[in-house]
Amino acid sequence: MSRPRPRDLVPRPDPAPGQSHLRRRLADRPDLRDALLAAVAEVVEPDGTPLGSRLDVAGDPTVVLVAELWSRVADSVAAYTELAAGERYLRTAQDWTDLRRTTDLLGHRPTQRVAAHGWIRCTTDAGASPLVPAGTRVQAPGTPQRAAQPFEVVEDTQLRADWADLTVTAVPSPQVPPGSAIRLLQDPGWRPSDRVLLLAERPTAYVPQPSSWGDWLQWILLYYFGAASSSAVVGTVSVTKRTDDLGAFLFTMDRPLAPLIPAEAGTTYAAYRVRSSLQLARRLELLSYVDGGVAKTAAVSYGSEPDAVQAGQLLVVDGSAATPGIGIVVWNETQAHVTTVSSVGSLDWSVAPGTKHRVGVVSLSEAIPWSPSGSDLDVALVDPRVLAQHYELPALTAGTKDLRIHPRPDIDHVPPRVAVETSAGWELSTCTLSSGDTAGDVGGMLLTLGAGFAGDAATAPATANLVPIEHGTTKTGPLTLSGPTAVVPGPVTGDVDATGTVADSLVVEVAGVRFDEVPTLYGRGPSDPVYSSKIAADGRLVLTFGDGVHGVAPRGEVTATWRVGGGLAGELDATLVDTLLGSVRGVRTIVGVGTTTGAADQEDQGRMRRGAAARIRALDRAVSLADLADLALTVPGTSHSAAWHGAGPPGCPCGGFGLHVAILRTTETGARAPLAAELTSMAGYLDARRDISVGLCVCAGVSSVLPVTVTVAADPRRDATAVAAAVAVALGDPDAPLAPTPRVMGVPLDDSDVVAVVQPVTGVVGVVSLAVTPGLRVPSAGELAIGRTPAERYELLSLGPAAVVTS
Known part of the structure; x- marks a missing residue:
């Protein structure tokens, strides 16, 4: 048997110049091992010949094992050294760009805008079963308070004549x-x-x-x-x-x-x-x-x-x-x-x-x-x-999961979801064929909902002709290269998949060949069709292509397809989406159902600091309870998280004790509870990074906005009305310590927290009295005595409307 040819050992190039006290580690553990073996092979013996000329360094299992062990030691030491130094550097950044560069050195990429998703119901011509193509544009028209919001159909969707003009009742009862x-x-x-x-x-x-x-x-x-x-x-x-x-x-x-x-x-x-x-x-x-x-x-x-x-x-x-x-x-x-x-x-x-x-x-x-x-x-x-x-034929009461739809659709095409006009408006839920359904029941089909509706429905209209939409607009066009870089106009919108991972909407081709996005060009070969990207403060993407050494150099026209828009502006009442731009044969009208959800704005400085620090602590894996809470914060759109072992919120999916993670989502004015799909996405994200043999319940947190009444003593030399107005502004400041964003779930709200905001206001001599409306838990006598408003561990307390009185 012939001896295998030794593997070529090529030393990795030196990292690009960086700060002397903080340098991002560009190679991974196998790279470090191979570089160590290459260095050993280049050791010059006394006769002037390299050691690798007579010893198969890469083929000797003992030498490779020793190099592997040392690379593991070096990897651990370097990682924790760099991350510990990097976390201190987070506080030194002055603006968004400076902060992005710092977090990039720590391996944290700021998340771009994420598009909201929703559903529209389509009214079709009698007997028609049209196909709604992907990319069909719909819109929520603009108002004096809000700009028009564009949406597009996510995928080709086949509508069916027997899914239109349905009527829903509860399951018939004898x-x-x-x-x-x-x-x-x-x-x-x-x-x-x-x-x-x-x-x-x-x-x-x-x-x-x-x-x-x-x-x-x-x-x-x-x-x-x-x-x-x-x-x-x-x-x-x-x-x-x-x-x-x-x-x-x-x-x-x-x-x-x-x-x-x-x-x-x-x-x-x-x-x-x-x-x-x-x-x-x-x-x-x-x-x-x-x-x-x-x-x-x-x-x-x-x-x-x-x-x-x-x-x-x-x-x-x-x-x-x-x-x-x-x-x-x-x-x-x-x-x-x-x-x-x-x-x-x-x-x-x-x-x-x-x-x-x-x-x-x-x-x-x-x-x-x-x-x-x-x-x-x-x-x-x-x-x-x-x-x-x-x-x-009883009314479908709130929370009921079994319903009957008439007329009976084709049994070979059971609708995957149904929208029903209840007392709470049009509501949508996934559905499956009920085990109690009989094929011979020509009068109706029994379905089981994935989640009960919030309202009642008595012989209510329904439809299963539903089409998924996402916020934003698709753009296609050439990109201009300036050296190895090109800029994609933004704001470029991303998406979050079922595992909570952000997927970029950008697709790049060079001379008709698709290039793949990679975190870094370091270590890439000269024939790899790849590029890396950095996000700018205004949402544009700066692409960097290879130079022929690290990644192939682009030759030919560079074209791209990407989505623009996204962000929290796309989260709205879906009934506002009622305009079909263009026409689809067989579709008469469209209107949204429920609300559009799942959006996130591009990370601001505060969220970038929290996200980078959480990523450093968790290292993309869950070992402790704190890791679960940190990992949840790295998912776009998550504003707050808490993890604990014990009883969950009333009505949580597990219905008992165990590991729990509660989350809240960011809104333009504060925080909200996540919807079912967002909880499912978060569960998938955490399951990919933890031991799934241990049960985990991902549940919705509660955002309690507490009204407060404050009586202040105003400086008699100042206008009492102006002082009261200034106090109200200070208490309602969205960046103040009492606003939802800077606060933490499970932390009580003390009267002293309110006094700390009120007392520095110009014209305030002192706080005479203070009354904060409690949240989910009624304060005990001891808590009342020290002026504390308690919080459940899955509850976020923040200050709400303030009534200010001067004395």
Whole structure:
């Protein structure tokens, strides 16, 4: 076996010049190991030849192992040394650009603007199933208070005709008919003037409440093998009106139904439409005569001729309406028998001595189980059995997750989400096919929501023709190279994926070849089509291409596609997005549903300092509770975070004790609770950086803005009104220590914190009294005594509207 060729060892180039006290480590651990091996190979022996000329340094496992161990030691020492020094440097930066350079040396890239996402519902032409292409532009028109906000469709979205013009109710519930109408979920085919026979059914072996093993065994046998049942006719009603009712069928009868089919344990009710009533054949049974002036009777004998009523056969006056297989009901005052006709014939039958008539012979598939008597027996030919169970279509109450949509969509295309107009407005939720749905229910489809709605909905309009949108506009154009750099006009918008990672919207091509973005060009080969980027204070991106040594030098036209816009300006009431720019064939109108969420502004100086420090502490992995809170802060849009072990907020996803991380999102005026999708994204981000064998509940924090009433003593030489106004301005300052941004979750608000803001205001002599409205937790007597407003660990306390009084 030939010896493998030794791997070439090329020393890494020296890092670019930087500050003497802080230099970013440009190589990773394998780079350091290879550089160490290359240095060993270049050691000159006494005879003047390099050590690598006679020793395979890269192929000797012992030498490689020693180099690997030393590189690990050097990596750890260098990392913590640089990061510790870098954290001190964060406080020295004076402006955004200076701070960005400092955080870049620490390996922290300031996040660019992130686009808000939302949904629009589309009204389509009748019967149309149009495709809405990706990039279709929609807009929230501008107002005197707000500029127009552009949005674009995220992906090609197929709309469906059977997803439009839906109506939603809660799952139909069985009830006793409240009046003379009965609502059925399947069409029995009844029409006005039809007569309907109502029967009560009860298993003969019915066990009202199983309590013993024997009772339960009987229940099991009845369930799997069926049981004989006794039936009784409870009445005959006539249909006076038929109405199609949201996929159900409402039949109005000629009299109230509650007395006929009441709720009774163990009893079901069946309905049979009467096709025809059969009259039993009758003949002379008694002969009357006068004997010696006395009236007497004598039974008439007909020899071997059959009786009109037998267990398995009936003789009727006219059997022409009966055919084999048709349903037949035979009943008296106490019981009924339901079966089918097995055969129909005729017979010359004596109706009186010496007189015969032709009668019909109707044979039954199943014999009558009791001894029938023709004098009190009724017979009817009927349609198949229909369950006589009335269903109400109740309102969909807040929080309910099961609903019914009508008309029924194609089972092969169950809508992934549905929007419903509730009492709280149009609301949207993901949905799946309910386990209780039956394919034969042509009137509606049962769905299970991913999350219940906040409002109620009674026979509410709904649609599943929903299209995802994102804030901003796509740009495409050439980039001008200036040496190795090019500038992309901004603000360039990024996006956050399901794992919480920011994905840049920029796509760069050079002479038709796509280049990939990398954190640094250091260590890249001369043929690697890559570039790096830096974000500027105004949101532009400065691209740096290779020079032919580190990365390939661009030759040819440089073109790019990117998105501009984004930021918190895109978070708005989605109903404002109601303008389709251009047209899509088959789409008449569009309007947003819910709110657009998930946006973040480009990092400002304060957030950049917090994010860089959190990244330094966490090192992109979660080992402790503090690491979880720090990692959460590095996700764009997160304003506050807290981690603890114990009980979570009321209604949190886990519903119990364990590890919890609570987060809040940045808004233009403070902080808000995250939505479900944002919590899911955060959970994915943390799961990629922690031991997922340990349960973790990512939940929404609570932002409590507390109103305050302050009475101050004003300098008598100054205008008291002006002093009060100045105090109100100081308390409402968004950059002051009492505003949401600088505060921390779980930290109480002390009266002294308020006094520290009020007292320095010009014209304030002192604070006479102070009252802060409590948050989630009522202060204890001890807390009241020291002027403390307590906070739950998942709660952010900040000062709200201030009422200032002077004395």
